[in-house]
Amino acid sequence: MAAQVSGKPAESAREAVPVATVQTESARWSGDLVPTLVVVALLVLAIQVGSAFLPPYVMPQPLIILQATWEVLTADPIHIGITGLRLAAAVLFSMLVGVLLGIIMGVFPRLRPYLRSLVIIDTGIPALSWMLLAIFWFRDPEVRIFFILSVILIPFYALNVFDGIRALPREWVDMLESFRPRRWQVLRYLIAPHIVPYILTTTKAVIGYAIRMAIFAELVASAIGIGSRMSLAQSTFRIDKVLAWTLLLVILNLALQAAIASIDKALLKWRPEAAVR
Amino acid sequence: MSAAGNPVIELRDVRKAFGSNVVIERLDFDVGKGEIVALLGQTGSGKSTVLNIVMGTIPADAGSVRVAGSDPYRQFARLRGKLAVSFQTDRLLPWRTAVENAEIGLLVLGMPKAKARQVARTWLDRVKLTGAGDLYPHQLSGGMRQRVSLARALCVDPELVLLDESFSQLDHVTSQTLRADFASIAREFNKTCLFVTHRIDDAMEMADRVLVLRPGAGIALEEGIDASIRSSLQRRSALHDKIAAVMGAEA
Ligand SMILES: Nc1ncnc2c1ncn2[C@@H]1O[C@H](COP(=O)(O)OP(=O)(O)OP(=O)(O)O)[C@@H](O)[C@H]1O
Ligand SMILES: [Mg+2]
Numbered sequence: 354m355a356a357q358v359s360g361k362p363a364e365s366a367r368e369a370v371p372v373a374t375v376q377t378e379s380a381r382w383s384g385d386l387v388p389t390l391v392v393v394a395l396l397v398l399a400i401q402v403g404s405a406f407l408p409p410y411v412m413p414q415p416l417i418i419l420q421a422t423w424e425v426l427t428a429d430p431i432h433i434g435i436t437g438l439r440l441a442a443a444v445l446f447s448m449l450v451g452v453l454l455g456i457i458m459g460v461f462p463r464l465r466p467y468l469r470s471l472v473i474i475d476t477g478i479p480a481l482s483w484m485l486l487a488i489f490w491f492r493d494p495e496v497r498i499f500f501i502l503s504v505i506l507i508p509f510y511a512l513n514v515f516d517g518i519r520a521l522p523r524e525w526v527d528m529l530e531s532f533r534p535r536r537w538q539v540l541r542y543l544i545a546p547h548i549v550p551y552i553l554t555t556t557k558a559v560i561g562y563a564i565r566m567a568i569f570a571e572l573v574a575s576a577i578g579i580g581s582r583m584s585l586a587q588s589t590f591r592i593d594k595v596l597a598w599t600l601l602l603v604i605l606n607l608a609l610q611a612a613i614a615s616i617d618k619a620l621l622k623w624r625p626e627a628a629v630r
Numbered sequence: 631m632s633a634a635g636n637p638v639i640e641l642r643d644v645r646k647a648f649g650s651n652v653v654i655e656r657l658d659f660d661v662g663k664g665e666i667v668a669l670l671g672q673t674g675s676g677k678s679t680v681l682n683i684v685m686g687t688i689p690a691d692a693g694s695v696r697v698a699g700s701d702p703y704r705q706f707a708r709l710r711g712k713l714a715v716s717f718q719t720d721r722l723l724p725w726r727t728a729v730e731n732a733e734i735g736l737l738v739l740g741m742p743k744a745k746a747r748q749v750a751r752t753w754l755d756r757v758k759l760t761g762a763g764d765l766y767p768h769q770l771s772g773g774m775r776q777r778v779s780l781a782r783a784l785c786v787d788p789e790l791v792l793l794d795e796s797f798s799q800l801d802h803v804t805s806q807t808l809r810a811d812f813a814s815i816a817r818e819f820n821k822t823c824l825f826v827t828h829r830i831d832d833a834m835e836m837a838d839r840v841l842v843l844r845p846g847a848g849i850a851l852e853e854g855i856d857a858s859i860r861s862s863l864q865r866r867s868a869l870h871d872k873i874a875a876v877m878g879a880e881a
Binding site for chain 1: 685687715723735739766786
């Protein structure tokens with residue numbers, strides 16, 4: 354048969370709705386704008402109050418943090434760019450490799466158990482082990498960071514894409530196969546569009562984690578990038594700069610989430626908005 | 631009863647069991663070129679299983695199955711372009727608009743995109759969906775979705791059309807118009823058609839010939855239907871009762 358996609362017997366399956374019919378991230382965000390602002394205002398207030406009672410090397414005033422943020426932004430934009438590039442390269446690479454692995458697992462039943470074990474063993478290895486190993490194995494800091502991020506991120510994509518393919522309704526496969534498609538046509542018309550939501554959901558889920566790991570990796574393995582700047586700020590007792598970088602990282606995370614949400618909206622416009630009440 | 635030449639579908643002594651559950655045994659029937667044949671049977675009598683065997687999704691355990699001269703399971707790819715199926719549920723892909731769903735068979739068969747789009751639009755017009763082509767499945771009603779799925783099957787211009795209870799889930803009026811539309815299209819384009827249903831009225835309305843499938847056995851009854859039967863209330867209801875008795879249930 355043209356494609357052996359794993360699946361349960363078709364007989365009982367009703368017309369299946371794609372699994373990920375959750376309300377889009379962006380819709381949720383716009384609704385959360387006011388509460389978010391309230392929380393931010395309260396945090397600023399707390400820092401202001403705290404700074405009145407605590408010495409400045411423990412809790413600087415919000416205005417000082419803002420100044421430090423400006424300083425960091427004007428003096429060190431290159432480091433933000435470097436971290437961003439490292440992140441983008443590793444996430445895109447992991448997406449590519451992970452999606453390929455997931456598809457291979459989903460489409461070639463004979464390779465599946467081997468790849469699955471490999472991926473699952475990988476997920477069991479702590480990120481810290483990878484970081485230390487990377488330092489032993491590679492000299493070049495770029496290679497180290499790329500390696501660390503990739504080995505951590507690839508399994509997420511592989512497993513989610515595999516799950517996506519498993520959730521592919523047998524009914525759709527039979528429908529397409531009734532036209533006798535070639536193997537690549539099953540991939541092109543059925544599997545590829547079906548796994549797009551899974552890829553996006555995975556990216557949304559891992560992006561925050563990926564940022565944290567990138568910073569960590571930079572801290573241990575590199576002299577440039579946000580992580581290394583934070584380490585420098587710490588060793589020069591500049592808590593205002595540590596907090597400034599932290600603020601920038603939070604903003605970076607939010608900006609990336611928003612960017613993914615808008616890609617999501619553009620790519621998944623076919624999906625009915627399911628409002629859960 | 632079947633037209634001259636080789637039958638399009640030919641089943642000989644076919645058997646199919648799932649584990650110890652023997653669903654089909656000693657099943658023999660032919661469908662000739664241009665014929666519209668209804669396969670009737672109770673729930674669980676194995677109608678969908680027969681259809682799956684004919685479309686090549688599952689193999690028969692024993693016996694011979696020929697569809698357009700090939701074994702539909704073992705020579706799966708040989709039926710490329712020769713057969714289309716309208717399933718019990720519409721099975722539209724949610725990320726494709728109505729016209730994109732309708733054209734998918736044409737794209738699989740290698741028709742250039744622009745041409746496929748044009749043919750698909752023509753068929754959407756034929757199933758009375760003019761203007762709905764750019765809507766996504768979730769924006770269509772159940773009846774409209776079923777029409778798209780019918781257009782998807784018909785627009786590849788197959789030698790053989792298989793229908794699985796395609797109209798039985800719709801309301802009475804919709805299913806009646808859809809049935810009439812389908813029958814007239816099938817006759818106009820001289821399609822061979824095997825359709826499966828548990829509704830005796832559907833079968834008598836559309837088919838040239840009715841086969842009644844009995845669980846675990848073969849064809850228990852075979853009746854030709856013509857205009858004279860359809861137009862005579864008395865003969866119609868007599869036949870209805872006879873079929874119902876063989877099926878073992880009122881439909
Ligand atoms: N993949 C399968 N695995 C196991 N048993 C199956 C499978 N497919 C069908 N069966 C069994 O075969 C029998 C006939 O099923 P089938 O779907 O062909 O019936 P049907 O005539 O189409 O019924 P309905 O009118 O309800 O659609 C049932 O008893 C069912 O449990
Ligand atoms: Mg059935």
